[in-house]
Amino acid sequence: MKYLALSLALAAASVVVQAQNNNRNGNNNNGGNNNNNNGGNNNNGGGGDPQTSLTLDPSVICTACTDNGQNPPVDQQTASLTSSNNFINFCNGKTLTNGQQIEGGSCNGVVIGDIIPSSNMPAAKISFPQNFGTFQANQQFTATINIKNMITGNFVNAQSNYYGAPQQLQGNNVIGHSHLTVQKIDSLQSTQPLDAQVFAFFKGINTAANNGVLSVDVTDGLPEGIYRFCTMNTNANHTPVMVAIAQHGSLDDCVYATAVTNNGQNNGQNNGQNNGQQNNGQNNGQQNNGQQNNGQQNNGQQNNGQQNNGQQNNGQQNNGQQNNGNNGGGRRFRGQNGGRSRNGGRRGRRPQ
Numbered sequence: 399m400k401y402l403a404l405s406l407a408l409a410a411a412s413v414v415v416q417a418q419n420n421n422r423n424g425n426n427n428n429g430g431n432n433n434n435n436n437g438g439n440n441n442n443g444g445g446g447d448p449q450t451s452l453t454l455d456p457s458v459i460c461t462a463c464t465d466n467g468q469n470p471p472v473d474q475q476t477a478s479l480t481s482s483n484n485f486i487n488f489c490n491g492k493t494l495t496n497g498q499q500i501e502g503g504s505c506n507g508v509v510i511g512d513i514i515p516s517s518n519m520p521a522a523k524i525s526f527p528q529n530f531g532t533f534q535a536n537q538q539f540t541a542t543i544n545i546k547n548m549i550t551g552n553f554v555n556a557q558s559n560y561y562g563a564p565q566q567l568q569g570n571n572v573i574g575h576s577h578l579t580v581q582k583i584d585s586l587q588s589t590q591p592l593d594a595q596v597f598a599f600f601k602g603i604n605t606a607a608n609n610g611v612l613s614v615d616v617t618d619g620l621p622e623g624i625y626r627f628c629t630m631n632t633n634a635n636h637t638p639v640m641v642a643i644a645q646h647g648s649l650d651d652c653v654y655a656t657a658v659t660n661n662g663q664n665n666g667q668n669n670g671q672n673n674g675q676q677n678n679g680q681n682n683g684q685q686n687n688g689q690q691n692n693g694q695q696n697n698g699q700q701n702n703g704q705q706n707n708g709q710q711n712n713g714q715q716n717n718g719q720q721n722n723g724n725n726g727g728g729r730r731f732r733g734q735n736g737g738r739s740r741n742g743g744r745r746g747r748r749p750q
Contacts, residue, residue: 460484484509497562511564511633514641518570520548520649522629525611527655530586535622535657541578543603543612543629543651549573551606552634565633565640572639577602577630578614582623586654598625602636620657628652 448455463484466477481488489505498504514520526542527533549568553575566573580599581592601614629650631639639649 454483454486458484495561497558497560499556499560506561508561509564510637510640512567512572513565514547514567514572514639515570516642516646518547518567518572519641519646520572520574520631520639521546521647522576522631522649522651524627524629524651524653527627527653529653530655531653532656532658533620535620535659537619538615538617539619541614541616541627543576543578543614544610545576545607545612545629545631546610547571548576548607548631548639550575550612551604553602553604554634554636556602556636559635561635561637563635565635565637572631572633574631574633574639575603576612577632579628579630580616580620581626581628583626583654584624586624592626622657622659624654624656626652626654 459482463481466480468475468477479485486507489507492505493500493503495504495506495508523544524541525544526540533539549571552573554562578599578601579597581597583592584590598620599616603612603614605612629652631649633639641649
């Protein structure tokens with residue numbers, strides 16, 4: 399009896415241990431399921447948020463991106479890269495931009511974002527300095543830019559969020575800001591492309607436009623010279639603005655202006671005036687000289703004419719006298735024709 403009771407007790411204990419082990423295994427399986435479920439939930443964006451999900455939502459796949467655009471081939475058109483997953487791993491193995499301005503270049507995995515409708519494309523026009531105008535050198539001045547179709551004054555940290563977010567719109571207008579960049583050029587006739595790394599002035603305009611006008615203070619002014627002023631319109635994360643169509647006018651503006659000093663302006667004006675007066679003097683002198691020469695020539699001709707006329711008259715007079723002598727008779731001499739001449743005098747000359 400004692401042995402039977404002991405055997406039953408051992409068997410019961412074995413059943414309990416087995417049940418506990420089964421429960422542990424079941425809990426482990428449940429834990430695995432929970433982990434899998436949690437993993438699934440995490441993959442789905444922590445409760446279904448697509449903006450935190452690490453997987454590509456099938457609804458945003460660019461189906462046209464699987465076609466390289468050359469079906470059929472088009473002359474002078476390049477085949478596009480293709481992808482069936484929106485190029486989500488395009489930057490794999492490359493230096494990531496990661497919100498930084500990496501001078502050696504990088505790869506940015508952030509999508510472009512909202513595209514600006516063609517009816518709301520931004521546009522800028524520099525109003526000061528004016529194109530081919532002047533401004534005072536080495537003195538503070540304020541450049542002004544007229545702008546439209548942009549929610550200006552939105553400027554994120556360019557050291558940590560550069561190209562770090564998609565383009566966004568508000569009321570179909572891009573949320574962003576503009577810039578003013580100034581580069582010196584050799585002359586207004588220069589045809590050489592400029593080095594984009596070299597500039598005389600640069601300013602990201604992080605203030606909003608006032609009645610559609612952006613203002614930029616160039617506090618130190620600019621040295622004497624000729625400059626190109628240009629705008630650069632970007633979204634809040636500094637990416638050049640993206641618009642809906644390829645064929646459109648420029649979204650930015652450039653003008654050319656010259657920094658001058660007061661002396662430079664006065665000298666230029668005086669030189670122009672003096673040169674004009676000098677030329678007029680030379681022209682007048684040449685004209686007067688011409689008139690004087692003509693006068694001398696005319697006077698000479700006139701005098702010569704008078705002299706000739708005088709000589710001719712004298713000759714005629716002498717001839718006349720001689721004729722009178724020949725034709726006229728005196729009391730003592732008759733003319734060859736005899737009798738008194740109508741022109742004869744009382745004392746005619748003896749015929750020769």
